[in-house]
Amino acid sequence: MIENWVDFAVNVIGGATAFLCLFDGTRRLCAFGVHRKAVLMTVLAAGICALYGAFAYWKYTDLKATLSVSQRKAAATRPPPNWGKGLSPEKKEVLSLARARQAFMESGTLASYVDRGGETRTFAPTQEDLMRRERVVAYYSRTEYAARSSLAEALLWLIMGLVAILFGFTMSFEKLPPTAEPDAPGGARLSS
16 A cells, blocks of 8 residues: 555655665676776666665564554453452552453453452453453554555665576677678778
């Protein structure tokens, strides 16, 4: 899905230019030997391809790190033995319920909580809790998809650069056009 047409157009034009310059620079280097223009064209185009690929890979690692922090394991389902000492039963229930709700939001597991009477009950999510959990799962899904897309983009830049170099090398063996022969005096061409 294209979100910004200007970014898309700039990336397409920049990528196509880098691909063509890398191809032609490699072709010129292999066909005519090392000279300044071919080396400059090849190095700049390879640098642009590497920059695009490195940025896509950096985005992938950043999104994966975000996901790993976000999807950490839920808090332990059973509170420590001395948890809530000195708290009123109402306060203990509220804190225990909040802890169970947080565990549900993070991991989707139904944790237990301690009610006012001291009994252990299983957390029963409300409709609002379920909608919040849906949003969390949707966020994880979109972020995972964006991370995979960024990795695919980084690999695409690597493959595209290698293909441009390979095509340039292959096309350097193409038969060169004949060079123009100098004219002999009187307009006649020299034949060999």
